[in-house]
Amino acid sequence: MLNLHKDHKNLVLLAFVVFVTLSIGVAIMPAYQMEEYQPIPGMKDLTVQERRGLSIFVSEGCVACHTQQVRNIEMDKMWGDRPSLASDYYYSKQRMDIWRQSPSLLGSERTGPDLTDIGNRQPSQDWHLLHLYNPRLVVEASVMPQYSWMFHTSDTSYVDSDAITLPQSITKMKGSDVVVASRDALDLIAYLKSLQQFSFEDYEPPMDFIPALPKEEEITTGGSKKSIGAGLYQSNCAACHQTNGRGVKGAFPPLAGSLIVNNKNPEMLIKIILMGYDAREEYGVMPALGENLTDEQIKAITDHERSSWGNNAAEVSLEMITRLRDSINSSKIQ
Ligand code: HEC
Numbered sequence: 001m002l003n004l005h006k007d008h009k010n011l012v013l014l015a016f017v018v019f020v021t022l023s024i025g026v027a028i029m030p031a032y033q034m035e036e037y038q039p040i041p042g043m044k045d046l047t048v049q050e051r052r053g054l055s056i057f058v059s060e061g062c063v064a065c066h067t068q069q070v071r072n073i074e075m076d077k078m079w080g081d082r083p084s085l086a087s088d089y090y091y092s093k094q095r096m097d098i099w100r101q102s103p104s105l106l107g108s109e110r111t112g113p114d115l116t117d118i119g120n121r122q123p124s125q126d127w128h129l130l131h132l133y134n135p136r137l138v139v140e141a142s143v144m145p146q147y148s149w150m151f152h153t154s155d156t157s158y159v160d161s162d163a164i165t166l167p168q169s170i171t172k173m174k175g176s177d178v179v180v181a182s183r184d185a186l187d188l189i190a191y192l193k194s195l196q197q198f199s200f201e202d203y204e205p206p207m208d209f210i211p212a213l214p215k216e217e218e219i220t221t222g223g224s225k226k227s228i229g230a231g232l233y234q235s236n237c238a239a240c241h242q243t244n245g246r247g248v249k250g251a252f253p254p255l256a257g258s259l260i261v262n263n264k265n266p267e268m269l270i271k272i273i274l275m276g277y278d279a280r281e282e283y284g285v286m287p288a289l290g291e292n293l294t295d296e297q298i299k300a301i302t303d304h305e306r307s308s309w310g311n312n313a314a315e316v317s318l319e320m321i322t323r324l325r326d327s328i329n330s331s332k333i334q
């Protein structure tokens with residue numbers, strides 16, 4: 001048996017092995033998994049100015065009071081239209097350099113409001129300038145510290161578009177002086193305004209040589225079945241699950257090779273389309289699409305999914321879709 005009281009070599013060795021094992025589990029493996037995450041298609045990267053603003057946000061410690069994460073719970077609904085996804089952070093979490101991972105800005109304290117969507121909630125440059133200079137100028141009871149050192153005074157002979165108009169009683173300035181924002185302040189505000197939660201509803205995936213949307217009568221009269229299914233998939237599902245069915249790691253699961261899509265019994269697949277789906281933490285929430293699609297359209301989509309990207313399952317019966325929709329509707333009424 002190992003007697004660690006007397007055996008200093010093994011004591012050190014044991015401590016070292018525990019250290020390495022924990023480092024792999026707590027730091028290296030998660031970092032490795034993060035590498036696989038993909039950006040949400042259509043989401044914009046930060047500009048050079050916004051990225052500078054991000055580093056000022058970090059160095060000023062704004063994260064101490066502000067979160068940037070919409071959790072999947074009722075009380076977070078006011079901070080965004082949907083819960084945050086790993087892919088939302090793709091661009092802001094780029095490595096700083098080979099040695100340093102970017103610091104996490106998810107935050108854990110919400111002394112001030114969550115900033116996930118502040119760019120949409122408060123797009124006014126003037127508001128941000130005043131608020132940063134002294135939060136109490138725009139929010140009377142604010143406890144946020146003032147960042148007035150990011151501004152300097154200048155006389156009016158130097159008229160600058162970044163000057164902010166302030167009552168002289170507040171700034172205690174003489175005569176014709178104005179307050180002018182520094183580059184840091186402007187960069188920080190550019191970053192704050194870039195914080196806009198990406199909306200899937202406004203996003204149209206590129207059409208990748210897929211035929212245009214089939215018209216209503218084409219569906220009822222048959223038409224080219226394959227192209228109808230592909231077109232409907234493209235306009236209703238591809239924004240999230242992608243044209244190639246592979247999904248987006250960190251946001252949307254793949255449908256290529258999915259057990260649910262390929263299942264002999266397509267009941268779950270149909271229910272997911274009709275009722276939406278929110279089963280796993282690592283993915284976002286799929287909205288219910290039953291209202292937007294007729295039974296025939298759902299059949300065209302499911303048949304397309306079950307016969308594309310290497311998937312190989314039988315066609316879905318229209319009766320089953322109608323039956324499931326009826327049973328869902330009748331359970332809603334009760
Ligand atoms: C001590 C905590 C604290 C720190 C540090 C802090 N804030 Fe705030 N922040 C608040 C509080 C409280 C509010 C809500 C009152 C208000 O609007 O001023 C707020 C509000 C805001 C708002 C408006 C949010 C909204 O929904 O209207 C923005 C933008 C903001 N802060 C940005 C920043 C930036 C940028 C920094 C770093 C330079 C920072 N905050 C540092 C506490 C803080």
Ligand code: HEC
Nearest residue numbers: 200236237240253258259260277278279280283284285286
């Ligand atoms: C707004 C984005 C979005 C759209 C649009 C969307 N989905 Fe989804 N879908 C998701 C998310 C997110 C999940 C995973 C939910 C979870 O597991 O928590 C999912 C899961 C699924 C699954 C389960 C896959 C599996 O193997 O776990 C199927 C099947 C599916 N969707 C089919 C469709 C079909 C068919 C359409 C179009 C009619 C569609 N989805 C449109 C976001 C979307």
